[in-house]
Amino acid sequence: QIREAFFELPDEQRSALHLVAIEGLTYEQAAKAIGVPLGTLMSRIGRARAALREMEDNAPARAKNHLRIVRGEP
Template sequence: MPTEPDPILDQLPALRRYALALSRNDAEADDLVQETLLRGHENRRGIRMGGNIRAWLFTILRNIFLDRLRSRRAERRRHDTLAAIAPQAMDAPQDAAMRLAQLRGAFMDLPDDQREALSLVAIEGMTYAEAAELAGVPLGTLMSRVGRARAQLRAFEEGKTPARGLKLVGGRDAAGK
């Protein structure tokens, strides 16, 4: 007996990409998606008939992420400590894999608002208007964030701003040496 496609499960790849763009951490992205699906299931009666399930789930995911971010910041202020971030090891020594890792690092180093805007528009394929509504900012602000993010990534690609702690493939550093 064939099963009908599940509109929520169909959104898993997009939710995962968006969660990873927001959190910069594989494990946290998985947790965000899992909690989004749980809340989505618990509140499934809250979605309007014919409503945009994708936008609804993205909003849930974003709200969960922002709640966690606020909670972590409050915890840091209470304890007055910074969490140490361990550098990620790279398995493949090939130039293409190194370059991809560097570009991913440059993307993850973008300011949060620019990374989110670029992810929604360039990776998730949302229109500027959809992304602006989801991010809760005016259209012009979102467009500006996307433009600044693209400019920073272009500068990185041209060797003007190396990724944090990485040397550009080919042995050139920011000074072109």
């Protein structure tokens, strides 16, 4: 589920988060690698993390909806 949510992020957010969280670059290194100011990189990472948290919070609701469909309820 987290993998799917990660790939649902906008490209700019996904790239920024990937460089820092997966590749282990510092914020400064990641900002330089993608050619943006440090503040921009930090904003993108913050928005990406917030989006992932929101997707996680909404996951149980999605599962419940899937169960309703399986049971044939409206």
